[in-house]
Amino acid sequence: MFKHSQLESVKAWLAHPSHAAMPLHARIQRAIRQLILDGALGAGKPLPASRALAASLGVSRDTIESAYTQLHAEGFIERRVGSGSFVAEMTEFAPGQRRSRRDALLRNQAPNLSKRGAAMFNGGGVRSMLTPRAFTHGIPETRTFPIQLWERLERQVLKDYGTKALLHGDPQGAEPLRRAIADYVNLERGARATADRVLVLTSSQQAMMLCASMLLDPGDRIFIEDPAYHGARKAFDAAGLECVPVRVDRQGIVVEQIMDDPRGAKAVSLTPSHQFPTGAKLALDRRLALIEWAARHQAWLLEDDYDSEFHYNGKPTACVQGLDPHDRTIYIGTFTKSLFPSLRIGYVVLPPQLVKPMTVARTLLDGHTALIPQLTLARFMDGGHFGAHVRTMRGIYAERLEALTNLVEQHLSEFVEARVPMGGLQMPCILTCDLSERAAIDAGRRVGIELFGLSGLHASENAKAGFLMGFAAYTPEELEMAVKKLADVLRSTIRN
Incomplete structure (x- = not known):
């Protein structure tokens, strides 16, 4: 029994x-x-x-x-x-405690990974948070998103397409969405795009990985901004590339360092419209110099235009891709920042000769992007709702940036110096007190506040300590509560 x-x-x-x-x-x-x-x-x-x-x-x-x-x-x-x-007797199976001991031993063994696999694992991945805490960076406001409108458009898609919407999609992306993306980047970003040059992906991170794998071999050199977006650097490290840091100043990446490097490189990774994390905008003369350098050396410019929709002072500068007559620029965009993170739709505008190779390569990664969200997004854009939403959020984010700037000046001025950006979803702050970056980040986490350190984004050792404060996803009242809480914990940390 x-x-x-x-x-x-x-x-x-x-x-x-x-x-x-x-x-x-x-x-x-x-x-x-x-x-x-x-x-x-x-x-x-x-x-x-x-x-x-x-x-x-x-x-x-x-x-x-x-x-x-x-x-x-x-x-x-x-x-x-x-x-x-x-x-039954099962001689080849070790149940119970024997299996538990075996699993414990296996967990403690070093995984037998490839060099690329080890680089990906040791890179730690890109930060992901299911429920953002103040001041998580790069997160848009989603509570005001017109979700009923989105649901209505999705129902229209299902009604019009029927069961066809349940099948595999075009690996290059649904044609209506590619057309809408091309129209948008041409009008709003000054790009030179057509629907047949757009490749729809799941994220800008996937675009980085695809470019790194398809355009460069392990050991090839790539110029990256210093400081640089951590996701891009990790993608390039995972691909076995040699990342060559290039200093960034108030006018963006310092192109003289690229021009004077005798060894050169096969690509340059850029965030020209709103440099991450400094917020600098790449000057026009530097854009033109990079375009000519890339054409002369048959190199690639990887232009990550990750949140150019949100520019608060003046009009945003036209993208590099639209200025490039030589087709050496790959334009990378995403709807994660402009709409909502779970949409998981990004895209690249490619030179004509790269469309087929890149599309074939993406079929080996994940086949295609989910079809129903693509078709819904296409209607959202074609109906003018995307532009209206971006304009609304631009006003909201500008108010929240102003609120955060005033709150930092009022409550955190003894600890940090704010570097107010011209756009984007986060504000860099430089530590000015006798407190290490690590101590400040740990102090914030003790009270439920998420700060992203700046020094880890730099390749140089003389980087200024500080952190990013995301503001887009939080109301002025939420920002005020979080800033006061952060001020109290920083003051307590220094005192102790």
């Missing part, structure tokens, strides 16, 4: 809501199988007679017989005429 604990384990399995869809005999069979796998029922142990177990569980004897028959067919038990049912 089962021990009391074993019988209760079987009853718990039967009662669990997630197992309700299974036939009763299958639930009993799975419960007993799990006891065997866990080592709770050792090899050679007798199982209860079918009549006795049926009485204990309040089921029919036929139900128990069906469960035992399946266990016997799978090799978990032996049935001996006149003797009953017993747990």
Whole structure:
């Protein structure tokens, strides 16, 4: 007969809501199988007679017989005429404690990864937070998103496309969305795009990985901004590239360092419209110089235009891709910042000769981007809703940036110096007090505040300590509460 604990384990399995869809005999069979796998029922142990177990569980004897028959067919038990049912000997399987010890040993072993795999693992991935805390950077406001309008457009898509919307999509992206993206970047960003040059992806991070893998070989050099967006650097490190940092000043990346480097590089990674994290805008003469350098050396310019929609002082500068007559610029965009993170739609505008190779390569990564969100987004853009939403959020974010700037001046001026950006979703702050960056970040986390350190974005060792404060996803009232809380914990940390 089962021990009391074993019988209760079987009853718990039967009662669990997630197992309700299974036939009763299958639930009993799975419960007993799990006891065997866990080592709770050792090899050679007798199982209860079918009549006795049926009485204990309040089921029919036929139900128990069906469960035992399946266990016997799978090799978990032996049935001996006149003797009953017993747990089978499984010499190649180590249940229970032996399996637990083996799993523990395996977990503690160094994984046998490739060089590229080790680079990806050691890079730590890109920060992801399911529920953002003040002042998580790069997160847009989603509570005001017109979700009912989005639902209506999605219903229209399903009505018009029917079951076709449930099939695989075009690996290059749904044609209506590619057309809408091309129209948008041409009008708003001064790009030179057509629908057949747009490749729809799941994110700008995927675009970085794709460019790194398809355009450069391991060991090739790539110029990156210093400081630089951490996601780009990790993508390039994972691809085995040699990242060559180039200083950034108030006018963006210092192109003289690129021009004077005798070894050169095969690509330059840029955030020209709003440099991450400094907020600097790349000057026009530097843009033109990079375009000519890339054409002369047959190099690539990777232009990450990650949040150019949100520019608060004057009009945003036209993108580099639109100025490049030589087709050496790859324009990378995303809707994660302008709409909402879970949309998972980004895109690249490619030179014509790269469209087919890049599209084939993306089929090896994840096939295609989900079709229904693509078609819904296309209608959202074609109907003018995207432009209206961006204009609304631009006003909201400008107010929140002003609120955060005033709050930092009022409550945090003894600790930091704010570098007010011309655009974007976050504000850099430089530490001016006797407190390390790590101590400030840890202090914030103790009170539920998320700060992103600046020094880790620099390749040079003389980087100024500080942190990014995201403001877009938080109301002025929420910002005020968080700033005051941060001021108190920083003051307490210094005092102690």
